[in-house]
Amino acid sequence: MRRSRHGTTAIATAIFAALxxxxxxxxxxxxxxxxxxxxxxxxxxEARFVDxxxxxxxxxGATGQILIESTxxxxxxxHWRQARALASSPxxxxxxIEPGGRGLIRVGREIPFAGWFLRHGVRCGLLEPETEWRDxxxxxxxAVGEAAxxxxxxxxxxxxxxxxxxxxxxxxAFPAESAEIVVTPGVETRLTPSPDxxxxxxxxxxxxxxxxxxxxxxxxxxxxxxxx
Numbered sequence: 258m259r260r261s262r263h264g265t266t267a268i269a270t271a272i273f274a275a276l277x278x279x280x281x282x283x284x285x286x287x288x289x290x291x292x293x294x295x296x297x298x299x300x301x302x303e304a305r306f307v308d309x310x311x312x313x314x315x316x317x318g319a320t321g322q323i324l325i326e327s328t329x330x331x332x333x334x335x336h337w338r339q340a341r342a343l344a345s346s347p348x349x350x351x352x353x354i355e356p357g358g359r360g361l362i363r364v365g366r367e368i369p370f371a372g373w374f375l376r377h378g379v380r381c382g383l384l385e386p387e388t389e390w391r392d393x394x395x396x397x398x399x400a401v402g403e404a405a406x407x408x409x410x411x412x413x414x415x416x417x418x419x420x421x422x423x424x425x426x427x428x429x430a431f432p433a434e435s436a437e438i439v440v441t442p443g444v445e446t447r448l449t450p451s452p453d454x455x456x457x458x459x460x461x462x463x464x465x466x467x468x469x470x471x472x473x474x475x476x477x478x479x480x481x482x483x484x485x
Contacts, residue, residue: 297356299483300410301399304350304362307475315474353483354401364395369471370460374418383429391421395461409441411482416461438478445479
């Protein structure tokens with residue numbers, strides 16, 4: 258029986274796909290021009306703490322004591338700087354993330370609700386009940402995905418806390434509380450957590466006014482590609 262060239266090609270493709278699946282390679286798909294990935298470039302992420310009532314920069318210590326500049330001997334800054342680009346300016350922060358890299362926006366020190374986060378970490382099995390939880394600082398680790406065809410970027414934010422345990426400084430991440438936002442380069446976008454994360458982020462994004470009253474703040478992000 259004669260087979261057409263199209264039929265022979267289809268059979269060969271099916272056999273190749275079956276062999277690939279058996280080898281654990283995964284499905285094989287034909288790729289056209291529309292499947293070409295966007296070129297990876299460094300991304301500059303700008304974060305701004307916002308007064309919810311006015312939309313202006315948070316006029317108090319943003320969150321916790323963020324307006325107190327970190328000192329050169331700051332153990333948290335040194336620990337985080339070893340692995341990630343670190344933003345350490347006051348209520349407006351910026352960090353440049355290389356492709357495949359990670360960045361860190363510092364949220365606050367001497368934070369409100371530190372005890373609540375300890376209890377939450379214990380409930381989630383991330384911390385031991387006897388953990389010594391002192392000098393707690395909060396941060397958001399930032400990861401940026403590939404650009405979508407329309408140029409938008411998916412940004413993943415993972416809460417992280419630094420704390421003193423005895424004489425050592427430790428960090429703990431809360432990956433189950435990671436939040437995602439989609440940003441259009443050049444456009445500022447506020448973080449709006451999903452309903453199941455609202456309680457967590459309401460406590461994370463809380464600071465003190467000059468009278469040490471706890472007040473909520475928002476955080477807004479802007480992303481721009483960094484030209485080579």
